[in-house]
Amino acid sequence: MKDNNKKKLKLKVSAIKDGTVIDHIPTQNLFKVISILGLDKIENQITFGANLESGKLGSKAIIKVSDRFFEDDEINKIALIAPHAKLNIIRDYEVAEKKVVGVPKEITGIVKCFNPKCITNHEKMTTRFRVVATSPIALRCKYCEKHTVGDQIKML
Ligand code: CTP
Numbered sequence: 080m081k082d083n084n085k086k087k088l089k090l091k092v093s094a095i096k097d098g099t100v101i102d103h104i105p106t107q108n109l110f111k112v113i114s115i116l117g118l119d120k121i122e123n124q125i126t127f128g129a130n131l132e133s134g135k136l137g138s139k140a141i142i143k144v145s146d147r148f149f150e151d152d153e154i155n156k157i158a159l160i161a162p163h164a165k166l167n168i169i170r171d172y173e174v175a176e177k178k179v180v181g182v183p184k185e186i187t188g189i190v191k192c193f194n195p196k197c198i199t200n201h202e203k204m205t206t207r208f209r210v211v212a213t214s215p216i217a218l219r220c221k222y223c224e225k226h227t228v229g230d231q232i233k234m235l
């Protein structure tokens with residue numbers, strides 16, 4: 080197949096002029112990513128695709144947000160649910176920069192403490208964790224000091 084045609088076949092979601100393309104999101108976490116980044120509360124043009132073919136992931140999702148550029152600590156919030164996400168910063172139709180998602184040092188909200196006795200599971204309050212390891216990810220609760228690790232990590 081001609082390179083040009085390959086490119087067209089790949090482009091399942093239209094190109095954008097300026098903004099951010101978040102690629103390689105696990106399809107099952109697409110809507111969590113949208114919610115964590117607050118994309119459901121902004122007026123920018125957003126397009127997305129889900130269940131797209133991806134070599135590495137099997138199936139992936141992609142989100143394109145026009146005229147929105149994220150700070151690193153905003154985007155790092157999705158590290159727990161989309162650790163292999165790739166960001167492409169688009170300016171005037173060209174990929175101006177590529178970034179990967181990093182695991183943040185602290186996680187506020189988003190995750191539930193694994194300890195059933197933890198105060199955060201009984202009172203209406205924001206959970207807070209320190210990231211103490213990355214592979215697998217281990218979180219230490221600021222309230223009860225217990226660790227929530229790997230598969231124990233559940234989103235609120
Ligand atoms: N993209 C876009 N709008 C543009 C330019 C690029 O939506 N004006 C998207 C492409 O569809 C692609 C991503 O941004 O999903 C990265 O573009 P590019 O680096 O050209 O694609 P690839 O070479 O396939 O990069 P990678 O393998 O990193 O996905």
Ligand code: ZN
Nearest residue numbers: 192197220223
């Ligand atoms: Zn706790």
